[in-house]
Amino acid sequence: MPRRGPPAAAGSEPLSTTADASDGLLGPAAIRSLAQQLDLRPTKQLGQNFLHDANTIRRIVRTAELRADDVVCEIGPGLGSLTLGLLPAAERVVAVEIDPRLAEQLPRTVAERTPALADRLTVVTADAMRLTELPGPAPTALVANLPYNISVPVLLHLLERFPTIRTALVLVQLEVAERLAAAAGSDAYGVPSVKAAWYADVRRAGAVGRPVFWPVPNVDSGLVRLTRREPPPGDRLATFAAVDAAFATRRKGLRAALAGWAGSPAAAETRLRAAGIDPTWRGERLSVEDFARLAATEPVWAG
Known part of the structure; x- marks a missing residue:
């Protein structure tokens, strides 16, 4: 169930979030203090690496280019570092947190550090992958420091489930950022690149160093900005099935790689030629529009 606003449970004492940023943002001291009081031990399973650098948070909010009337969905707010930065820039922030302890604490932290903005926050305790x-x-808008282990599935799920999201800025593992924003024909181009392009124009928006997180991750991070656009003509599920098949065996030409998807190598070649695609090409040469056109071709039935 969603929790709205800042009240703490009856008889409970709010945790101290000692101020260490003039605009109410959480710094390293406050992050560690909160974690200690919550008896929180960040886990890799939940992808818990908490931002604690105020300048990085301000940079993320600037780069998101939010409008004053935006309703921002934030996935995995954790201890509230980014949440506190987003609240002044938007009409409302809906923070989706899977950890009940963090979900319960977040309204209290916001009420203590930015009380005038506390009514802009709604907290939902839920798994983002099951969010409907x-x-x-x-x-x-979507702005989030996404857990590294599920960043692409979560992003694609939210873009599909919430078509009202017109813009997104996500912080992900640097390698994932490169894949999401890769252009057709590049080394990093693959399934995430094509599927993200179905929904949006995607571009890199800068790198983020390791020291701004607690605990410090063993990988670098990158920002990715997505701007919603009209998808290409065609069926999304059929197109994504062709994409998955094409990249399942990257070293094979499309005639061989799509044989199972089409029913046989010959059937794959027929459909590729019908879509105006050279059967000897590999999947990384095709844009999302190419895949949509391929998926729309008529299946070949053995007679």
Whole structure:
């Protein structure tokens, strides 16, 4: 169930979030203090690496280019570092947190550090991968420090489930950022690149160093900005099935790689030629529009 606003449970004492940023943002001291009081031990399973650098948070909010009337969906707010930066820039922030302890604490942290903005926050305790709806007005923006282990599936799920999201800025593992924003024909181009391009124009928006997180991750991070666009003509599920098949064996030409998808190598060649695609090409040469056109060709039936 969603929790709205800052009240703490009856008889409970709010945790101290000693101020160490003039605009209310959480710094290293406050992050560690909160974690200690919550008896929180960040886990790799939940991808818990918490931002604690105020300048990085301000940079993320600037890069998101939010409008004053935006309803922002934030996935994995954790201890609230990014949440506190987003609240002044948007009409509402809906923070989706899977950890019940963190979900319960977040409204209290916001009420203590930015009380005038506490009514802009809604906290939902849920698994983002199973999210089907959000309380209140539909989200118009997504801004999140996504857990590394599920960043691509979560991003694609949210873009599909919430078509009102017109813009997104996500912080992900640097290698994932490169894949999401890769252009056709590049080494990093693959399934994430094509599927993200179905929903949006995607570009890199800068790198983020390891020291701004606690605990410090063993990989670098990168920002990716997505701007919603009209998808290409065609069926999304059929197109994604062709994409998955094409990249399942990257070293094979499309005639061989799509044999199982089409029914046989000959059937794959027929459909590729019908779509105006050279059967000897590999999947990394095809744009999302190429894949959509291929998926729309008529299946070849053995007679």
